[in-house]
Amino acid sequence: MKKYSIGEFANQVGLTTYTLRYYEKKHLIIPQRDANDRRYYTDDDIKWIGFLLHLKGTGMSMNEITEYVKLRAAGDSSIPKRKQLLKDVQARSLSQIEEMKVHLGVLSKKIDWYDGKLKHTISESFGDYLKRLRSKE
Amino acid sequence: MKKYSIGEFANQVGLTTYTLRYYEKKHLIIPQRDANDRRYYTDDDIKWIGFLLHLKGTGMSMNEITEYVKLRAAGDSSIPKRKQLLKDVQARSLSQIEEMKVHLGVLSKKIDWYDGKLKHTISESFGDYLKRLRSKE
DNA sequence: ATTTGACTTAGAGTGGACTCTAAGTGCTAA
DNA sequence: TTAGCACTTAGAGTCCACTCTAAGTCAAAT
CATH class of the missing domain: 1.10.287 (Helix Hairpins)
Structure with a gap:
């Protein structure tokens, strides 16, 4: 699977590298690291940032998206909560x-x-x- | 015509007195003053703040509304510009x-x-x- | 006469979402 | 081998739209 540096990734998704690092601080997207400790992103990250921007576009705040990320990390048991969160946003x-x-x-x-x-x-x-x-x- | 103190006015229009003073700093609404230098608002101000909130609700920024206020203050000659501004916002x-x-x-x-x-x-x-x-x- | 409460001001603080700076690391091309 | 470039970090700065604080004024009620 292709690996993207932060600069390439920023170009792909139409964000700046600043913004990507800021999103990382906020735990919205955590890329992997290579041997030199540099970030790399994958196609999965492209998919996720895509969905994230759609969420943002519906008026969800960063904090709400962080909440969604936390639920997702908690596994399948959080699916009802995630669904409810999205329905509220909707x-x-x-x-x-x-x-x-x-x-x-x-x-x-x-x-x-x-x-x-x-x-x-x-x-x-x-x-x-x-x-x-x-x-x- | 009825005069409203800032507190009464804030209640009427659903804003705080803080916000009204802030709007005044931004030249969005300039109430009159009584003998003791206290602000008073009129029914015209209620109409204007109503329209202002509708403008805000369409996504206009404070600065854009300030721009509109400036045009309005410039008199009828600015009507074409005002109309265009509103059409752009629309x-x-x-x-x-x-x-x-x-x-x-x-x-x-x-x-x-x-x-x-x-x-x-x-x-x-x-x-x-x-x-x-x-x-x- | 004093206290209460709504007002006055200048200016500081908040929260959100970035946006940038400074100092440093490490590959690559001339 | 040195210059350039993309990357790294912590932390500072920006813009917006409020939101609040502190210190003071004034009229009315007790």
Whole structure:
């Protein structure tokens, strides 16, 4: 299996070597070492960093991903917990998208207003928005 | 028109007084002052902070909102620029949502895999994802 | 008259996610 | 053999968006 130096690996996955070392500090990805104590990464690491970036892209924090890594290291017995963690992330991510769409709706109205298609303000929806926020708590 | 102290206003809009003073430092909202030099906010400020939070919710940074405030202060001549700024934000926000959906798709597959519905890893899509990322630059 | 409580300021501290620097090691090519 | 280059480390610096502290002011209630 091919071995990648940190520089090659960084190029492959579109991160900097700084970031990879930072992720290592955070225990997100631990490469192996050669005889000279230099890091090398494998295709498995490419797969993992790929998934990691998808997780990050759903809004998971580094700490949450670290938590996932810990669970994974604990073996198959942690599968239910891992699954639940991902489901929570999924739910949060979906509601973030819905939230974003609400904000985008207001933004669109304002753009329309700038287009001269509307004369009044967008602010009357804000009261509803606050109520919605509070009802979530 | 009703006047709100910073504490009242903070309650109304769901922010802390700290945050309101911080926004003021950043020139995002400048309340008026009474005879004792205490801040007071009005219903117009409630409208503005409402819109500001919607802007923030679309992913605009504080600096971008400051930019918008500056344009607004420059008068009607800046309307085309303001409209363009909001359109750019809108486009970026929409593509962030699309991006998020891609990540969510991968997450869903992984959850299905944990559910025992799928047999292999999600990583084969990562190569495509990287290509897509690069083609955007 | 004093205490309470909400306000005022400048400036320090926090947490997240990087991003970089400095000093040093070790292979490779001229 | 020396110059260049990619690597190594610990730790410092950056940017963002808050969040809080300390010291002080002022009006109202006890």
